[in-house]
Amino acid sequence: MALASRVESALLAAVDDADTPDAPPLLIKALRHAVFPGGARVRPQLCLAVAKACGDDRPAVSDAAAAAVELIHCASLVHDDLPCFDNAATRRGRPSVHAAFGAPIAVLAGDALIVMAFERLALAGVAAPLRLAPLVGVIARGVGAPGGIAAGQAWESEPNAPVDVYHQAKTGALFVAATMSGAIAAGADAGPWGALGETLGAAYQVADDLLDAVQSAETGKPAGQDALLHRPSAVAERGVTGALARLNALVEEAVESVPHCDGAAEMRALVRHTAMRLAPKQLVRSVA
Amino acid sequence: MALASRVESALLAAVDDADTPDAPPLLIKALRHAVFPGGARVRPQLCLAVAKACGDDRPAVSDAAAAAVELIHCASLVHDDLPCFDNAATRRGRPSVHAAFGAPIAVLAGDALIVMAFERLALAGVAAPLRLAPLVGVIARGVGAPGGIAAGQAWESEPNAPVDVYHQAKTGALFVAATMSGAIAAGADAGPWGALGETLGAAYQVADDLLDAVQSAETGKPAGQDALLHRPSAVAERGVTGALARLNALVEEAVESVPHCDGAAEMRALVRHTAMRLAPKQLVRSVA
Numbered sequence: 001m002a003l004a005s006r007v008e009s010a011l012l013a014a015v016d017d018a019d020t021p022d023a024p025p026l027l028i029k030a031l032r033h034a035v036f037p038g039g040a041r042v043r044p045q046l047c048l049a050v051a052k053a054c055g056d057d058r059p060a061v062s063d064a065a066a067a068a069v070e071l072i073h074c075a076s077l078v079h080d081d082l083p084c085f086d087n088a089a090t091r092r093g094r095p096s097v098h099a100a101f102g103a104p105i106a107v108l109a110g111d112a113l114i115v116m117a118f119e120r121l122a123l124a125g126v127a128a129p130l131r132l133a134p135l136v137g138v139i140a141r142g143v144g145a146p147g148g149i150a151a152g153q154a155w156e157s158e159p160n161a162p163v164d165v166y167h168q169a170k171t172g173a174l175f176v177a178a179t180m181s182g183a184i185a186a187g188a189d190a191g192p193w194g195a196l197g198e199t200l201g202a203a204y205q206v207a208d209d210l211l212d213a214v215q216s217a218e219t220g221k222p223a224g225q226d227a228l229l230h231r232p233s234a235v236a237e238r239g240v241t242g243a244l245a246r247l248n249a250l251v252e253e254a255v256e257s258v259p260h261c262d263g264a265a266e267m268r269a270l271v272r273h274t275a276m277r278l279a280p281k282q283l284v285r286s287v288a
Numbered sequence: 289m290a291l292a293s294r295v296e297s298a299l300l301a302a303v304d305d306a307d308t309p310d311a312p313p314l315l316i317k318a319l320r321h322a323v324f325p326g327g328a329r330v331r332p333q334l335c336l337a338v339a340k341a342c343g344d345d346r347p348a349v350s351d352a353a354a355a356a357v358e359l360i361h362c363a364s365l366v367h368d369d370l371p372c373f374d375n376a377a378t379r380r381g382r383p384s385v386h387a388a389f390g391a392p393i394a395v396l397a398g399d400a401l402i403v404m405a406f407e408r409l410a411l412a413g414v415a416a417p418l419r420l421a422p423l424v425g426v427i428a429r430g431v432g433a434p435g436g437i438a439a440g441q442a443w444e445s446e447p448n449a450p451v452d453v454y455h456q457a458k459t460g461a462l463f464v465a466a467t468m469s470g471a472i473a474a475g476a477d478a479g480p481w482g483a484l485g486e487t488l489g490a491a492y493q494v495a496d497d498l499l500d501a502v503q504s505a506e507t508g509k510p511a512g513q514d515a516l517l518h519r520p521s522a523v524a525e526r527g528v529t530g531a532l533a534r535l536n537a538l539v540e541e542a543v544e545s546v547p548h549c550d551g552a553a554e555m556r557a558l559v560r561h562t563a564m565r566l567a568p569k570q571l572v573r574s575v576a
Contacts, residue, residue, distance in 0.1 A: 022453055023434030027442035031433060079399065083372075084391035103372035105445050107395060108438045111367065111402060115432030118406045122424035129417040136410035136424060144403030145319060146311030150396045154315035157393050165310055 003052075006059075007044040010067035011035055014120050018112070030101045030109040031116075034074045039092060040277055043178040044070040046200065049270050050182030050193055053263030061131060062185035064124035068117035068139050069178045075113035076149045076174075078106050085153070086225070114143065134184045142177025149174055156231070163232040171208070172201030192259035199257055200271065203250035207278035209233040210243050214280050244279075251275040291340070294347075295332040298355035299323055302408050306400070318389045318397040319404075322362045327380060328565055331466040332358040334488065337558050338470030338481055341551030349419060350473035352412035356405035356427050357466045363401035364437045364462075366394050373441070374513070402431065422472045430465025437462055444519070451520040459496070460489030480547035487545055488559065491538035495566035497521040498531050502568050532567075539563040 015035055019028045044066035051062035081088040081096035082103060089099045098106035118136060125132030145151045152170025155161035179197035180190035212226045213235040226233040234243040251272065258267045303323055307316045332354035339350035369376040369384035370391060377387045386394035406424060413420030433439045440458025443449035467485035468478035500514045501523040514521040522531040542563070543556045 018433040020434040024439050024442040024446055024449070024457075026445050027433055027439060075399075079395055082395065084395065102445065105442060107367055107370065107372065107398075108442045110395075110399065111363075111431070112433040112436075112438045114399060114402050115428050115436065115438065118424055119428035119432060122421045122428065125424075126421045129421060132420050132424070133410045133414045133417060136406055136413075136420070140403050140407035140410065143399070144407060145306040145315055145400040146308040148400075148403065150400045150403065151312050151315060154312040154393060154396045157314050157390060158312055161312070169312075 003045045003048045004041065006048055006063055007041050007066050007070065008038075010044075010063040010120070011038070011070060014067050014071060014116055018116065026101055026105050027108055027112065030078075030097050030105045031112060033094075033100060034078045034097050034109055034113060035071065037092070038070070038074075041070060042204070042274060042277065043073055043174055046175070046197075046270075046274065047178040047182040047185075049267060050179045050196075051186040053258075053261050053267045054183050054186035054188035055262070056186050058124075058128050058131070058185060058187070061124045061128050061135075062182060064120040065135060065139070065181040065185040066178075067120045068135075069142070069174060069181060071113045071117040071120070072139065072143045072149070072177075073174060075110040075117075076143070076153070078113065079110040080153065082106055085156075117143075128187075131184055131187065134190065135181055138180045138184060138190065139177050142173045147173055148177075161232070166232065167202065167205045168198070171205040172198050175201030175204065188261075195257040196254055196259075196271070199250055199254040200274070203247055203254060203275055204278050206234040206243055206247045206250060207275075207280070209235045210240065210247070211280045213240065213243075247275070247279060291333045291336045292329065294336055294351055295329050295354050295358065296326075298332075298351040298408070299326070299358060302355050302359060302404055306404065314389055314393050315396055315400065318366075318385050318393045319400060321382075321388060322366050322385050322397055322401060323359065325380070326358070326362075329358060330492070330562060330565065331361055331462060334463070334485075334558075334562065335466040335470040335473075337555060338467045338484075339474040341546075341549050341555040342471050342474035342476035343550070344474050346412075346416050346419070346473060346475070349412045349416050349423075350470060352408040353423060353427070353469040353473040354466075355408045356423075357430070357462060357469060359401045359405040359408070360427065360431045360437070360465075361462060363398040363405075364431070364441070366401065367398040368441065370394055373444075405431075416473075416475075419472055419475065422478065423469055426468045426472060426478065427465050430462045435461055436465075449520070454520065455490065455493045456486070459493040460486050463489030463492065476549075483545040484542055484547075484559070487538055487542040488562070491535055491542060491563055492566050494522040494531055494535045494538060495563075495568070497523045498528065498535070499568045501528060501531075535563070535567060 015032055047066040047069050056062055078097045080086055082098050088096050097109055121135050142148045147169045155166040176194050176197035179193040183190040183193045254271050255268045258264050303319055335354040335357050344350055366385045370386050376384050385397055409423050430436045435457045443454040464482050464485035467481040471478040471481045542559050546552050546555045
């Protein structure tokens with residue numbers, strides 16, 4: 001099955017399992033709204049690609065890892081859009097979860113998606129018990145304190161956030177979780193895959209800064225939010241052309257970082273392809 | 289070591305591990321504020337007591353389970369106090385997390401505490417890999433959708449919440465997670481311990497309703513919130529005397545439900561003792 005289809009199936013199974021007759025209907029609707037339809041699904045596809053490069057001998061485990069990574073990404077978007085953070089009324093051109101269901105349900109939907117991520121790992125981990133502890137650990141590090149997404153977001157409440165630490169936590173950590181969990185799910189050593197996640201995370205951050213600076217249609221968020229909220233940004237630091245050059249350099253670095261394995265060539269091609277999907281379309285066209 | 293000391297040590301280790309030089313300081317302060325000083329620590333002590341009744345052959349694993357249960361309880365209080373829910377300025381006589389650190393940090397602290405719970409399980413689970421999947425599963429069911437705390441809270445956004453389902457999810461589910469995770473942590477069959485958690489959860493809910501109706505000092509919340517917010521309550525349903533009788537009946541039922549095991553007598557004594565700690569002090573004195 002293609003990676004994209006595996007990701008959608010795994011996510012659908014996760015949300016469907018929560019949708020029982022005894023579940024509170026609004027919460028379940030909100031979970032579905034938060035997960036479907038998705039964005040580019042960059043992180044879970046990256047997770048599965050790494051698993052594939054490492055042999056993918058337990059597809060149910062790598063599917064669970066990919067679902068976990070994406071469920072956590074969705075949770076972070078739901079909480080990010082809340083009135084007390086970005087107060088975003090829309091997300092991917094539709095109402096954000098809090099706009100559609102209210103802030104209480106949005107807080108709870110984010111919580112439930114985080115929990116669901118770990119539950120999917122446990123469910124698949126029964127068949128591969130030795131992989132479960134490192135999987136839960138690596139995903140937890142990608143989302144919690146001290147260095148995961150929640151920590152990254154928390155830096156926005158600090159007067160003097162160190163930019164690199166902030167970006168690594170807010171964006172890099174979940175990419176690292178994606179690559180490393182893919183390797184663990186396939187029974188491989190995760191260490192060598194950390195650099196790929198870190199570099200792709202940094203590339204994604206630059207791409208996101210570019211997107212924020214140049215247009216709003218693809219994110220569904222108003223343009224120029226970073227400047228408006230005085231967030232550090234690669235565009236503020238280097239200008240659009242400089243940020244694009246930085247993006248290209250990071251993509252090359254990511255390609256170079258792919259560890260030696262049977263699927264390395266395919267993996268490198270996917271990294272380039274993914275990187276092209278990250279950048280704002282009109283800029284990619286202008287430099288392609 | 290006494291159960292209470294083990295709980296505090298396990299919680300301290302969890303929060304200390306997140307307190308690294310690279311962590312965002314406000315978030316870490318908020319995590320500490322949310323966890324220390326604690327309330328009665330009823331759930332984690334219950335978890336350890338069950339583990340002890342089952343032999344407790346892996347104390348590091350039962351400590352992790354107890355910490356996980358309490359971290360999730362703390363997370364639920366932090367999110368519960370948010371302006372979009374109870375909007376509580378105080379908790380246990382101190383400022384609530386959002387009052388002290390702002391709503392954004394409070395949302396993130398709750399998220400990070402949930403993640404920390406699973407991370408503690410993974411850390412201890414390395415030494416007992418076959419117990420990890422059921423542990424993560426049982427804790428996840430206690431907090432997520434369809435029937436955990438988040439689902440329980442979500443019923444408050446529904447026009448017609450079935451009272452039993454609502455209470456079981458909002459309060460019972462984490463008590464069930466506490467008893468069952470204690471059994472799993474000790475390598476025992478968790479199934480027979482579910483009823484104890486369920487019954488104690490129901491008892492706790494009645495005690496909480498009584499507390500809400502009669503006084504405010506112990507919870508730090510203004511009295512009469514349930515009536516004010518039209519939440520279902522055992523007091524509204526049965527009056528104070530009827531609710532007290534119901535509490536006593538549930539405690540007896542909980543005592544009866546303790547499965548046959550070496551530590552059963554000690555466990556039954558602890559259930560009675562715990563139940564007495566649950567009820568509002570002035571009512572316990574009046575019926576003692």
